[in-house]
Amino acid sequence: MKFVDEVSIFVKAGDGGNGCMSFRREKFIEFGGPNGGDGGDGGSVLMEADENLNTLLDYRYTRRFDAQRGQNGMGSEKTGAKGEDLILKVPVGTTIIDANTQEIIGDLVEHGQRIMVAQGGWHGLGNTRFKSSTNRAPRQTTPGKPGESRDLKLELKVLADVGLLGLPNAGKSTFIRAVSAAKPKVADYPFTTLTPNLGVVGVGRFQNFVIADIPGLIEGAAEGTGLGIRFLKHLTRTRLLLHIVDLAPLDESDPAEAAQIILNEVEQFSPALMQRERWLVLNKADQLFDDERNERVQHVIEQLAWEGPVFVISAIEREGTEALCKEIMRFLDQRAARIQEEPEFAEQLAALDQLIEDEARAYLQSLDDRRALRRAGVKPVDELLDEEEDFEDEEDPEDGPEIIYVR
Numbered sequence: 001m002k003f004v005d006e007v008s009i010f011v012k013a014g015d016g017g018n019g020c021m022s023f024r025r026e027k028f029i030e031f032g033g034p035n036g037g038d039g040g041d042g043g044s045v046l047m048e049a050d051e052n053l054n055t056l057l058d059y060r061y062t063r064r065f066d067a068q069r070g071q072n073g074m075g076s077e078k079t080g081a082k083g084e085d086l087i088l089k090v091p092v093g094t095t096i097i098d099a100n101t102q103e104i105i106g107d108l109v110e111h112g113q114r115i116m117v118a119q120g121g122w123h124g125l126g127n128t129r130f131k132s133s134t135n136r137a138p139r140q141t142t143p144g145k146p147g148e149s150r151d152l153k154l155e156l157k158v159l160a161d162v163g164l165l166g167l168p169n170a171g172k173s174t175f176i177r178a179v180s181a182a183k184p185k186v187a188d189y190p191f192t193t194l195t196p197n198l199g200v201v202g203v204g205r206f207q208n209f210v211i212a213d214i215p216g217l218i219e220g221a222a223e224g225t226g227l228g229i230r231f232l233k234h235l236t237r238t239r240l241l242l243h244i245v246d247l248a249p250l251d252e253s254d255p256a257e258a259a260q261i262i263l264n265e266v267e268q269f270s271p272a273l274m275q276r277e278r279w280l281v282l283n284k285a286d287q288l289f290d291d292e293r294n295e296r297v298q299h300v301i302e303q304l305a306w307e308g309p310v311f312v313i314s315a316i317e318r319e320g321t322e323a324l325c326k327e328i329m330r331f332l333d334q335r336a337a338r339i340q341e342e343p344e345f346a347e348q349l350a351a352l353d354q355l356i357e358d359e360a361r362a363y364l365q366s367l368d369d370r371r372a373l374r375r376a377g378v379k380p381v382d383e384l385l386d387e388e389e390d391f392e393d394e395e396d397p398e399d400g401p402e403i404i405y406v407r
């Protein structure tokens, strides 16, 4: 499942340089003719696909882009220099849309492909151009034309590298706010997040990864309770799952049990998804004194028989969040390097992706089927099997409810 990374920018091509009015003034020439040169064309704005980029992150900071204007014409028939084109690099796969008309200007699908989004203004003409047999000393010039300007929307479908798992209120959205420019709603009640959010996390100057926040899962989610399970499909293609657990729930419930609920739901959704790299992130550490915190951390690890990486953070205080992001970046880099170097590793991962996707699709299909059956007043077969005894005692099954087997 893909997310859409979207940014709005304003581009302005350079204005054309003005034509110049000038006359020759040389020693022995009394009535010098016109010699004003033309202006230069304004620079255009182009978008270029670059395979080295993978997000639109850069365009979140700077939103206005101006190409250079053309130089004005000069005397001695000197033409003004053309304004330089401005080339904006975007990831391969970016769609460029006119933000006012919603018209798709183009899709950049290949490395190096370019699309002009704002044409530079035409140059103005110098007075030399207006010389004629009847007018030997024209005082006429034209100004450069303004460069085009445009509001653009850039859209890029991105795969999230990292997915967040957790109960409602665990602090998933707070975490994404702490580490990225995304500003999903955070509140002290469950189900604050109703649709998936995407954050791009910059690490150092040049690296970044994409993180997906989904609505919280609750017990019974796999059976269709709450919102979360359908959103799990957004996590099927991620490379790393962060399981966020509230270490200090207000209702004093056991964080280990809370963590286990999530694992049970994920397992029902797709057993293979449990094999995906998963890290335990114990949140709200700021709420506890050291001793109690360490005790709870140990407790969770023991109860889950957890052997993978564990991070203890406070999303709200941004404690431990940066270190975690650096670890994530390192993990993603190493993973990418191994994919390059070890064909078997790459194949294993691809097979796992496929399995997860197949399981997820089958699961969601069965959920839809159940819903449809319920609406039609028919019980799914496993619920019927729970009532097995009555069912077997039935004398004439043909008089009973129609049995439909659910995949």
Ligand SMILES: Nc1nc2c(ncn2[C@@H]2O[C@H](COP(=O)(O)OP(=O)(O)OP(=O)(O)O)[C@@H](O)[C@H]2O)c(=O)[nH]1
Binding pocket: 166, 167, 168, 169, 170, 171, 172, 173, 174, 175, 185, 186, 187, 188, 189, 190, 191, 192, 193, 194, 214, 215, 216, 217, 283, 284, 285, 286, 287, 313, 314, 315, 316, 317
């Ligand atoms: N003390 C403390 N509170 C936190 C921390 N992280 C999140 N919270 C609070 O926990 C509550 C829930 O945070 P959210 O980020 O909305 O939780 P969520 O997991 O996105 O919840 P849903 O969207 O409902 O699934 C908010 O009141 C946050 O301010 C933390 O590190 N420490």
Ligand SMILES: [Mg+2]
Binding pocket: 172, 173, 174, 184, 185, 186, 192, 193, 213, 214, 215, 216
């Ligand atoms: Mg949330």
